[in-house]
Ligand SMILES: Nc1ncnc2c1ncn2[C@@H]1O[C@H](COP(=O)(O)OP(=O)(O)OP(=O)(O)O)[C@@H](O)[C@H]1O
């Protein structure tokens with residue numbers, strides 16, 4: 202247990218009345234302070250039940266629940282919930298109350314004074330990207346689905362809880378808006394650093410939102426819990442492999458960046474007006490069919506085929522073809538791959554922050570990076586096994 | 590749904606007045622793809638309702654009916670040309686006015702009793718642990734509703750004897766069901782997600798009931814009360830059968846003496862009372878409906 206466990210479930214069980222098979226069976230789980238832990242798994246595996254056990258919307262039939270090392274299994278559930286933000290797919294805005302009144306729900310219950318509540322409402326609307334003057338006095342039916350979900354998040358943040366529980370918060374929203382809400386939420390989280398448990402059945406959403414992902418099987422059994430990159434690099438069993446599905450290798454490229462693991466290669470370059478013979482020689486030596494033409498600020502501008510450089514002709518600024526694809530240092534290997542696929546020379550030129558040429562990414566770099574990530578993950582799990 | 594141009598225009602004006610579009614977004618620009626909620630096309634009938642045509646016209650119609658009755662009453666020549674039995678049956682200060690107040694008293698108290706009993710009962714039957722008895726309770730009450738009102742009055746007569754109290758109690762029992770059923774339907778109709786959100790934020794069950802469920806159920810509950818009230822006003826016409834008085838006395842005298850004038854005055858008065866209270870109910874439903882719903 203490296204960072205602090207903000208939430209700790211200790212052998213938590215839930216068997217619904219009238220059923221024999223538990224919906225959640227002996228689940229032990231730690232959620233670290235400031236992280237987003239995503240619970241993901243097939244429908245009916247007990248994700249929502251697990252989430253609702255944490256704020257005691259459902260009473261556990263066994264085990265203990267700790268927040269900040271305080272046993273909350275038996276404390277007053279209503280008071281407990283006022284400390285925990287809760288966002289659900291149905292949003293559940295109160296239709297007979299204005300947006301402001303909705304957001305004020307928990308602060309008012311906690312007895313905040315009026316001025317503080319009003320200020321908080323405006324703050325939160327701004328945080329979720331809604332103009333307070335426009336939206337404060339509207340009723341929920343006057344909002345679009347995306348706006349309503351933003352208000353749902355603002356309301357959950359109402360009294361600045363340290364913990365947020367989110368059950369498929371973006372599940373009922375169209376893909377484009379969902380993508381935007383996810384990005385906005387991630388950037389809000391960057392500042393707020395809440396401890397978040399996030400439920401989804403969409404592995405891509407899990408990979409995008411999670412600092413860590415817990416892949417759950419039947420009865421909320423944890424099949425694998427780890428960072429998205431490690432899960433993608435090393436699914437522990439067939440269940441997990443099936444669940445993350447096709448293309449997990451490609452998805453893994455999202456977590457590798459151009460600077461960290463990739464040793465970039467030099468590439469034959471030349472400047473306008475330079476003697477082509479030397480450039481051709483460099484290209485021969487490097488085994489490339491192209492030379493990258495740089496302008497006087499060292500920005501990559503054109504791909505010039507070696508075959509155009511014969512016969513002593515000089516290179517002008519319109520030789521070859523324009524460089525359309527390039528990536529910056531720090532971009533993900535996924536972006537590098539995309540650029541590579543559309544690049545004339547089948548490599549992605551990498552530029553520094555000032556736009557000057559730094560090197561190129563080739564397919565072999567991606568291959569190496571992925572293999573390294575897999576090896577590291579495998580070693581990590583071998584080590585875990587050895588120590589346990 | 591087809592709609593002629595003229596009707597469409599009428600409806601459109603009504604919407605402009607009563608249901609202004611939310612102002613356009615001077616928004617941060619972050620919402621280009623969040624589609625704004627769109628207005629559903631409404632039938633002519635619904636649009637007429639949105640314009641409150643009924644609400645505005647009803648008082649006029651009631652006033653006209655009242656005026657007509659007044660003129661008719663004056664034209665009868667009571668105390669002069671009219672037969673003496675008619676004159677005495679239709680005397681305002683000793684017959685009609687006391688009967689009218691009696692009639693209203695019966696309807697008022699039976700409705701009050703209905704509300705006081707049915708709403709808490711409806712709440713209880715939608716909570717744990719009584720929740721599961723709710724459907725059984727309502728279907729029993731439904732069966733009870735099939736009992737003729739007349740029979741109910743007689744049963745209560747044998748139980749409680751003659752008099753106003755008996756009538757009030759019998760009517761309250763008779764009109765209980767609409768309010769009970771609407772209370773339960775109204776509370777059950779509140780979206781589960783809304784309740785879940787309320788509970789999830791740490792509202793107690795009581796807070797969810799009083800701040801969320803009841804306000805949202807108000808329109809449905811009010812509709813039930815309105816039905817009960819109208820039932821009671823109508824049923825109070827039978828009160829005379831067990832010595833409860835009311836405008837039913839005049840109507841029965843008219844029937845007995847075969848004097849259509851008496852019959853007409855009595856029944857028109859009942860109609861005016863019923864229509865007036867129905868209108869009050871409609872106004873209440875409109876203005877007590879929570880905003881935003
Ligand atoms: N109130 C309840 N009473 C009885 N069984 C329940 C109840 N709620 C859920 N279950 C059962 O518990 C199991 C887990 O349900 P849960 O809602 O936690 O699944 P989930 O992982 O959230 O699924 P989904 O992705 O479809 O939302 C399911 O088999 C479900 O049928």
Ligand SMILES: [Mg+2]
Nearest residue numbers: 248249250368
């Ligand atoms: Mg669920």
